[in-house]
Amino acid sequence: MRLKDKVALITGSGSGIGKSTALLFANEGACVIVNDLSEEKGVETVKEIEDMGGNAIFIQADVTNPASVQSMVNMIIDQFGRIDILFNNAGISGVGRLHEIEADAWDRIMAVNVKGVFLPSKYALPYMMERKSGSIINMSSCIAEIGLALRASYAATKGAVLALTKSMQVDYAPYNIRVNALLPGTIITPFVEDYLKNSYDDPEEAVEGLKKRQLSGDLGRPEDVARAALFLASDEAKFMMGSPLYIDGGVVSGKNA
Numbered sequence: 001m002r003l004k005d006k007v008a009l010i011t012g013s014g015s016g017i018g019k020s021t022a023l024l025f026a027n028e029g030a031c032v033i034v035n036d037l038s039e040e041k042g043v044e045t046v047k048e049i050e051d052m053g054g055n056a057i058f059i060q061a062d063v064t065n066p067a068s069v070q071s072m073v074n075m076i077i078d079q080f081g082r083i084d085i086l087f088n089n090a091g092i093s094g095v096g097r098l099h100e101i102e103a104d105a106w107d108r109i110m111a112v113n114v115k116g117v118f119l120p121s122k123y124a125l126p127y128m129m130e131r132k133s134g135s136i137i138n139m140s141s142c143i144a145e146i147g148l149a150l151r152a153s154y155a156a157t158k159g160a161v162l163a164l165t166k167s168m169q170v171d172y173a174p175y176n177i178r179v180n181a182l183l184p185g186t187i188i189t190p191f192v193e194d195y196l197k198n199s200y201d202d203p204e205e206a207v208e209g210l211k212k213r214q215l216s217g218d219l220g221r222p223e224d225v226a227r228a229a230l231f232l233a234s235d236e237a238k239f240m241m242g243s244p245l246y247i248d249g250g251v252v253s254g255k256n257a
């Protein structure tokens with residue numbers, strides 16, 4: 001029960017890493033606010049949490065929309081009185097070399113992946129500051145540190161999130177709020193499955209290629225990232241501030257010859 005009675009908001013927790021984290025946090029005693037654009041997926045996460053005896057509610061909100069995010073935060077404060085943990089996880093993929101990317105697609109990925117971290121933080125922070133307590137986890141990616149083919153727009157968003165995390169940490173350290181970033185490598189989720197389908201003629205072959213990039217020889221699973229999020233959310237990480245935490249099978253630190 002490492003998160004007993006904590007109130008945790010996880011954006012984009014209807015699927016993949018966010019969903020796995022919602023289940024783990026609930027299992028550790030947190031009351032989880034499952035947020036997603038998709039009502040169907042979010043409600044399913046809540047059902048799975050309730051089936052295992054956990055505590056969760058679903059709030060549909062678009063993390064790119066200020067009114068939608070503000071109303072979500074207000075609902076949480078009305079019902080629970082606080083937000084202890086904010087996991088800014090929602091994100092979308094972007095594929096293509098820079099000259100091939102449409103301006104609208106660029107704006108969309110920036111909106112979801114960067115503004116989607118800014119807005120929930122903006123509206124949750126005053127309540128955390130008031131209580132002088134909080135843990136914010138921002139979803140970056142190991143692509144913030146290394147160049148990968150066909151991922152320019154996505155890389156730009158995740159680099160921005162990492163930079164944002166460090167500066168946020170400086171501003172909110174005086175309020176006892178920790179702000180850290182997760183930098184996963186390739187994790188098998190619907191997000192990666194779509195990316196493989198859209199980018200390669202033979203997705204199976206592409207997966208084998210991706211596996212070779214990891215020192216582990218395999219891709220990650222959502223649970224691998226969820227456990228890192230749990231560490232950052234819990235008091236065990238009280239000396240982690242503004243840190244990038246890699247969960248990448250050694251992609252950034254090593255070189256698989």
Ligand code: NAD
Binds near residue numbers: 012013063
């Ligand atoms: P996923 O597609 O399985 O889940 C993302 C969820 O976010 C979806 O349920 C989607 O509906 C939701 N979402 C999208 N736009 C939203 C919006 N505007 N408002 C609210 N919810 C929205 O993806 P995932 O693989 O679990 O990825 C989660 C995060 O992890 C993303 O930020 C992604 O960039 C990051 N990440 C993923 C990987 C990977 O390999 N899977 C690696 C590094 C980082």
